[in-house]
Amino acid sequence: MKVFENHTIVSLLKEYQKVWALGYASSVLGWDKNTYMPPKGAEARGAAVGELRALKRFYMLQLRHLVEKAEKEELNDFERGVVRVLKRDLHYFESVPESLIKKEAKVTAEGYVTWVQAKRRSDFRLFAPKLKEIFEVEKEIAEHLGYDNHPYDALLDLYEEGLTVKKCEDLFSIVPKLSKLYKEVVGEEHPLAEEKYDRDAMYALNKYVVHILGFDFSRGRMDVSPHPFTDGIDINDVRITTWYHEKDFRRSLGAAVHEFGHALYDLQIDPALARTPIGEGVSTGVHESQSRFWENIVWRSRTFVEYFWNAISTFLPFVEDYGKEEVYKYFTVVRREPIRVEADEVQYVLHVFLRYKIEKELLEGSLEVSEVPNRWNELFESLFGYLPPDDAHGCLQDVHWSEGYIGYFPTYAIGSILAVQIRNAMEKDTGAPEQLVENGNFGIIRKWLKEKIHRWGATYPPEELVKRATGEPINPEYFVDYLRRKYCNR
Ligand code: MG
Numbered sequence: 425m426k427v428f429e430n431h432t433i434v435s436l437l438k439e440y441q442k443v444w445a446l447g448y449a450s451s452v453l454g455w456d457k458n459t460y461m462p463p464k465g466a467e468a469r470g471a472a473v474g475e476l477r478a479l480k481r482f483y484m485l486q487l488r489h490l491v492e493k494a495e496k497e498e499l500n501d502f503e504r505g506v507v508r509v510l511k512r513d514l515h516y517f518e519s520v521p522e523s524l525i526k527k528e529a530k531v532t533a534e535g536y537v538t539w540v541q542a543k544r545r546s547d548f549r550l551f552a553p554k555l556k557e558i559f560e561v562e563k564e565i566a567e568h569l570g571y572d573n574h575p576y577d578a579l580l581d582l583y584e585e586g587l588t589v590k591k592c593e594d595l596f597s598i599v600p601k602l603s604k605l606y607k608e609v610v611g612e613e614h615p616l617a618e619e620k621y622d623r624d625a626m627y628a629l630n631k632y633v634v635h636i637l638g639f640d641f642s643r644g645r646m647d648v649s650p651h652p653f654t655d656g657i658d659i660n661d662v663r664i665t666t667w668y669h670e671k672d673f674r675r676s677l678g679a680a681v682h683e684f685g686h687a688l689y690d691l692q693i694d695p696a697l698a699r700t701p702i703g704e705g706v707s708t709g710v711h712e713s714q715s716r717f718w719e720n721i722v723w724r725s726r727t728f729v730e731y732f733w734n735a736i737s738t739f740l741p742f743v744e745d746y747g748k749e750e751v752y753k754y755f756t757v758v759r760r761e762p763i764r765v766e767a768d769e770v771q772y773v774l775h776v777f778l779r780y781k782i783e784k785e786l787l788e789g790s791l792e793v794s795e796v797p798n799r800w801n802e803l804f805e806s807l808f809g810y811l812p813p814d815d816a817h818g819c820l821q822d823v824h825w826s827e828g829y830i831g832y833f834p835t836y837a838i839g840s841i842l843a844v845q846i847r848n849a850m851e852k853d854t855g856a857p858e859q860l861v862e863n864g865n866f867g868i869i870r871k872w873l874k875e876k877i878h879r880w881g882a883t884y885p886p887e888e889l890v891k892r893a894t895g896e897p898i899n900p901e902y903f904v905d906y907l908r909r910k911y912c913n914r
Contacts, residue, residue: 427696433503435579436490436510437700443487444699446480448657453662455655459647464737474529481517481525488514502702505883509701511584519568528565531557532828539826546816548797555825556793559786562830566787575786579831583708584838585885589784592834595841596777598900603807605904606758606771609911614754617672619742626673629681629739630666633732637718638870639664639684643691651765651823654715656690656705659698663687673740674755675766678719685718686711689871692878702882708832712839713846714873720769720840721847722869726752727862747816762804762812763821770907771808773840778803779822779833787830841903842890846877848902849894 450473457469487652491510499507535554542551566578580587584724589758631646639646649665656662664683668676689705697703705711722728729736729752736751737743743751761767764775778893782799784793791799800819805811824832850857850872860868883889890898 427500427502427694428506428700429498430494430499430503432490432494432497433499433506436487436506439487439490440510440701441699442483443480446476446483448488450476451655451657455657458649458651458653458655459665470529470533471586474526478522481522481746484510484513484517493559498828502697502883505702505881506700508885509882513701516569516582519570520565521568522563522569524564528561528828531561532826534581535826535828536823539820539823543816543820546814546820548815548820551820551826552793552796555796558825558828559793559830562828563787574784574788576831579787580834581831583829583832584835585707586887587709587834587838592780592784595834595837595898595900596773596780598904599774599777599807601904602770602774602907605907606639606774606807608808609758609770611758613759614750614757616743616746616750616754617674619673619740620671621673621676622740623668623670625739626668626676629673629735630677632735632739633677634664634684636864636882637681637684637688637722637733637866639687640691644687645820646680652683654683654686654690656687659690659693659695659703676742678723678755682715682719685715688718688873689714689878692874693868693881694717694879697881700881704881706880706882706884706889707835707886709835709838709842710877710889712836713842714839714877716769716839716843717873720843721857722861724755724762724769725858725861727858729755731861731864747852756910760797760808760810762808762817769840770911773837773903774807776833776837778807779824780837782819783830783833838898841900842898844903844906845894845896845899846873847906849876871895 428437451707453469453473453476458464459468473907487510491507492585494503495507495511509839531554535551535558538554539551542548562579563575566575569578570580573576582588582594634646635641643660644662644664645663647663648668650667652666654662654664654666664680664687666676666680666683689711693703694703705714726748729748746754756768758768758770761771764772764779767775778800781803782791782796785799786793786796797815797819800815804818824830847857847910850869854860854868854872860866877889880889884892887897890896898911
């Protein structure tokens with residue numbers, strides 16, 4: 425079957441190649457910035473990326489007439505997907521003035537530098553004036569984009585098509601249950617967290633594990649970065665990173681598996697969609713559901729430890745003193761953890777909820793920037809039952825606000841919640857994925873994900889894709905049930 429047949433769409437995609445190439449270049453520059461670029465290269469890199477973005481805007485706007493023409497013609501699902509995605513991009517570029525995009529770039533560049541200093545000194549007052557400016561700019565962007573009910577809706581939609589405050593409220597309706605569960609099961613850190621590992625051996629184990637899970641090193645790389653990430657530069661060039669901390673091997677291996685999940689999504693998109701507007705993951709939340717699926721469902725399982733035991737104990741011989749069950753407990757321990765990126769699957773969504781509340785309140789004006797640390801601590805204490813030690817471990821811990829990523833956090837909750845719904849849907853077709861892990865049947869898992877989610881790229885909007893893949897809209901109750909089964913009475 426030919427994916428793109430309509431003549432207008434074919435012409436449109438031909439014109440789109442300039443936009444694609446600019447995105448491709450920005451993607452390589454972004455990967456390099458986060459891996460090997462020397463610190464002093466940052467200034468020129470920022471300027472170059474800004475120019476590429478302006479060029480992208482210029483070429484995007486030229487596509488308007490072809491998009492409008494195509495929209496009136498009879499199209500298949502893929503072609504409709506192309507029109508939908510391009511209309512979203514056009515809406516952004518046509519609504520938000522170039523001057524405001526430049527202002528955003530300037531404010532966030534300064535914001536990032538100020539945040540780094542403020543976090544180092546754990547002094548929110550240093551960051552407060554910049555944060556105020558950033559929220560003002562983002563609110564202005566929201567006004568230009570337009571919304572029905574809440575300015576936050578306009579920003580949420582940038583990361584997760586169709587997401588609104590109303591839908592977030594539904595998603596976060598499970599927060600009281602999660603908070604109660606967390607307080608029931610929270611315990612002490614596992615002694616394995618103190619075991620030092622050999623860095624080369626750790627690298628070899630990470631490489632072995634992602635290879636066995638299905639990462640194709642002829643189409644990807646695995647590097648080191650201060651924060652793990654995935655960059656899908658092209659369908660045949662998908663790069664992941666992980667981190668190394670001398671001890672606590674769970675962090676390095678868990679991140680490698682998490683990023684593998686992101687990478688597999690990009691690697692399994694239908695090659696016919698490459699270099700088109702729908703040749704990438706459909707949304708931030710659906711992308712995160714793929715990384716969380718491999719991290720939470722596959723990696724945090726007894727069967728994973730069982731299947732990989734020979735490899736783990738060969739590369740990290742100290743695990744022999746503990747045994748398989750202790751390694752599983754170490755992977756799934758629930759402990760007091762004020763830092764979101766270190767949080768386990770039981771408390772993770774609570775950390776996200778806290779940020780959602782603060783973003784929403786700042787945007788609607790019911791909270792002042794100066795009140796953020798107090799509000800943070802108040803929410804944190806009610807969710808977790810204790811206070812973070814300082815602002816560096818509280819409201820200053822995340823980079824997102826300094827970069828202007830307002831509306832991004834809720835997609836992390838979507839990722840964790842959706843991963844479980846996907847697990848349950850998969851179970852009906854293939855049997856429990858945890859059982860497939862026991863026999864190393866990762867190919868069956870990959871195939872299911874490819875057919876139901878990956879191959880489609882951004883053809884369908886996220887909510888439609890979720891319905892097609894799992895048979896129903898996103899339902900956070902599955903997540904609570906899963907956590908109860910896994911963490912209560914064990
Ligand atoms: Mg991720």
